[in-house]
Amino acid sequence: MSSSNKSRRHAPQFKIQLCQDIRSGAIARHNAARQHTLPSNLIQLWLSQYDRGELDNEAAEASVVLQCEAQIAALERKVGQLTMELDLAKKAPRLRLVGGRENSPAIAGSQPAEGDGGVA
Incomplete structure (x- = not known):
C-alpha cells in the first residue's frame, strides 16, 4: 500500500452519504468498508460523528x-x-x-x- 493511500482524505459529502446509506439500511457497514476499502473503525468514527450531528x-x-x-x-x-x-x-x-x-x-x-x- 502506498503512503498516499494511508492518509487519503474523504470529502464531507462522501462521509455523509455513506453514513446515510448505512443508517437507512441501504448498505451494511462491513459491505461499505469492503466496497470503499475503508477500515471499519473509520466508518464507525464517521457514524458516531454523524449521529452527534458533526457531519451535517x-x-x-x-x-x-x-x-x-x-x-x-x-x-x-x-x-x-x-x-x-x-x-x-x-x-x-x-x-x-x-x-x-x-x-x-x-x-x-x-x-x-x-x-x-x-x-x-
Missing part, C-alpha cells in the same frame, strides 16, 4: 470553504513569488549590460595595467 451539510460546506480559502491563499503566495521573480528577470538584462560595460575595457585590455613598467 453546514459542516461539510464550511470544510469545503476552508479548503478553498487555503488553496486561494497558497495560490496568492505563488503569484506574489512569481511576480517578484518576473520583476527581477526584467531588471536582470539591464544589470548585465551595465556590468558588462564596466568589465569589458579591463577584459579587452584597452587600458594599460598598472605597473607594466616601461612599455610606452
